[in-house]
Amino acid sequence: MSKKALCIMSGGMDSTLAAFMMKEKGYEIIALHFNYDQLTQKKELECFENISKALGVKNSYNLDLDFFKQIGASALIDESIEVPISGVEEGVPVTYVPFRNGIFLSIAGAIAEKEGCSVLSIGVVEEDSSGYPDCREEFINSIENSINLGTATEIKVKIEMPLVNLKKSEIVKEAIKSNVPLHLTWSCYKNSNKACGVCDSCRLRLNGFNVAGLSDPIEYV
Amino acid sequence: MSKKALCIMSGGMDSTLAAFMMKEKGYEIIALHFNYDQLTQKKELECFENISKALGVKNSYNLDLDFFKQIGASALIDESIEVPISGVEEGVPVTYVPFRNGIFLSIAGAIAEKEGCSVLSIGVVEEDSSGYPDCREEFINSIENSINLGTATEIKVKIEMPLVNLKKSEIVKEAIKSNVPLHLTWSCYKNSNKACGVCDSCRLRLNGFNVAGLSDPIEYV
Numbered sequence: 001m002s003k004k005a006l007c008i009m010s011g012g013m014d015s016t017l018a019a020f021m022m023k024e025k026g027y028e029i030i031a032l033h034f035n036y037d038q039l040t041q042k043k044e045l046e047c048f049e050n051i052s053k054a055l056g057v058k059n060s061y062n063l064d065l066d067f068f069k070q071i072g073a074s075a076l077i078d079e080s081i082e083v084p085i086s087g088v089e090e091g092v093p094v095t096y097v098p099f100r101n102g103i104f105l106s107i108a109g110a111i112a113e114k115e116g117c118s119v120l121s122i123g124v125v126e127e128d129s130s131g132y133p134d135c136r137e138e139f140i141n142s143i144e145n146s147i148n149l150g151t152a153t154e155i156k157v158k159i160e161m162p163l164v165n166l167k168k169s170e171i172v173k174e175a176i177k178s179n180v181p182l183h184l185t186w187s188c189y190k191n192s193n194k195a196c197g198v199c200d201s202c203r204l205r206l207n208g209f210n211v212a213g214l215s216d217p218i219e220y221v
Numbered sequence: 222m223s224k225k226a227l228c229i230m231s232g233g234m235d236s237t238l239a240a241f242m243m244k245e246k247g248y249e250i251i252a253l254h255f256n257y258d259q260l261t262q263k264k265e266l267e268c269f270e271n272i273s274k275a276l277g278v279k280n281s282y283n284l285d286l287d288f289f290k291q292i293g294a295s296a297l298i299d300e301s302i303e304v305p306i307s308g309v310e311e312g313v314p315v316t317y318v319p320f321r322n323g324i325f326l327s328i329a330g331a332i333a334e335k336e337g338c339s340v341l342s343i344g345v346v347e348e349d350s351s352g353y354p355d356c357r358e359e360f361i362n363s364i365e366n367s368i369n370l371g372t373a374t375e376i377k378v379k380i381e382m383p384l385v386n387l388k389k390s391e392i393v394k395e396a397i398k399s400n401v402p403l404h405l406t407w408s409c410y411k412n413s414n415k416a417c418g419v420c421d422s423c424r425l426r427l428n429g430f431n432v433a434g435l436s437d438p439i440e441y442v
Contacts, residue, residue, distance in 0.1 A: 061291060061292075063288040063291055064287060064288060065288060066285060066287065067284040067285060067286060067328065070282060070284055071282075071328075071331050071332055071335060072335070097331075098330075098331035098332075098334045098335050098372065098373075099327060099330045099331035099334060099368065099371055099372050100331075101371065102327045102330060102331070102367060102368065102371045102372075103324070103327045103328055103331060105327075106320060106323045106324045106326075106327040107288065107292075107324055109319075109320045109323060110292050110318075110319035110320035110321075110323070110324060111292055111319075113319045113320060114292060114293070114319050132373075133370070133371055133372055133373050134371035134372070136370070136371075138370055139367065139370040139371040142363070142366050142367040142370050142371075143364075143367040143371065145363050145367075146323060146360065146363040146364040146366075146367045147320065147323065149354070149357070149359055149360040149363050150320055150322065150323045150354055150355035150357075150360040150363075150364065151319065151320050151323075151354055151355070152319075152353075152354050
């Protein structure tokens with residue numbers, strides 16, 4: 001069995017913890033990051049590189065997906081759509097990027113085939129999340145099946161989503177317990193030096209620390 | 222029901238016929254083409270544009286997928302791997318691009334969601350093909366399910382693959398019968414003004430015309 005895991009890492013808390021969990025299981029980590037003209041592209045890439053170093057990653061892919069801009073349709077890419085700051089609402093928010101994880105996982109499937117990885121990790125969180133349809137366990141299981149049907153290799157890829165059923169507070173506790181360097185991570189949707197504290201992503205993160213009774217090591221405005 | 226079909230069009234014979242079949246069914250066609258640093262990128266794009274004109278397309282996406290070069294691992298992208306010219310062999314050939322149709326369909330799924338398309342077409346051919354795993358009906362059905370699970374819209378996307386069970390000779394006959402402008406299409410894997418006639422793709426095309434008892438309107442070396 002291959003002991004290589006391809007870990008999709010955004011630079012955020014969830015995918016960082018997922019990658020550290022794969023390392024803890026003994027996998028050699030191949031790190032995968034995507035730039036898709038998101039507002040926080042530069043900051044996320046910097047975090048990805050620092051986290052990769054902390055993980056001891058030797059092989060990494062940093063892919064430019066410029067075409068996302070041509071698809072648009074999200075506040076995270078299209079600067080004419082405002083990032084909401086008044087609280088997490090019901091339904092699919094304007095920060096939703098159409099089928100982002102589907103595209104990410106398909107590209108990851110191609111790399112996993114090329115590199116002979118038996119595992120692919122993604123930090124999706126279903127329940128305590130922003131309500132994106134491509135963060136649901138049922139979707140991830142379906143695309144795992146698609147990847148295995150559509151690739152040539154004899155190695156079957158298993159998509160690990162160790163956080164899918166956790167609450168943000170549980171993720172915070174688990175990360176702190178495992179010495180995951182959360183000070184190197186970035187969750188905010190806005191492009192600034194300090195996290196805004198009021199976008200959906202900051203709210204979910206801060207609430208997680210709050211419920212866990214722990215304090216967030218990153219700086220807020 | 223939406224009457225828009227998003228048609229993935231490479232500039233080749235199969236995807237061209239598939240798009241004309243969608244038009245015949247009454248759909249408004251949105252054309253989608255991918256540049257992925259394939260050897261024949263320039264030629265394929267030229268064909269795509271001419272075919273789109275012939276189809277009367279008003280809305281089209283021409284996306285640059287530069288990251289394919291970073292994945293590599295195919296004779297169609299990596300110039301250090303020779304395109305075979307001695308005949309179609311058993312198994313997955315070196316021209317296979319890892320999970321290409323998986324990536325194409327995921328991106329198409331995002332655009333279909335944004336544009337509100339109820340149908341997405343792809344010109345895959347399973348039996349009489351080059352033996353790529355991501356051209357099989359079972360795979361396409363699986364990724365259709367993944368796209369519908371992972372996207373937000375209420376519209377369900379149906380992936381149409383009208384040629385999947387046809388032989389190349391049947392595709393040629395159908396295209397000629399329906400006045401599809403085959404002289405505008407390109408199938409050759411090599412980058413030249415005239416088709417080489419000896420790569421797998423040329424061989425499959427020429428054999429199709431031969432079995433159909435028809436002559437190919439494009440020029441060969």
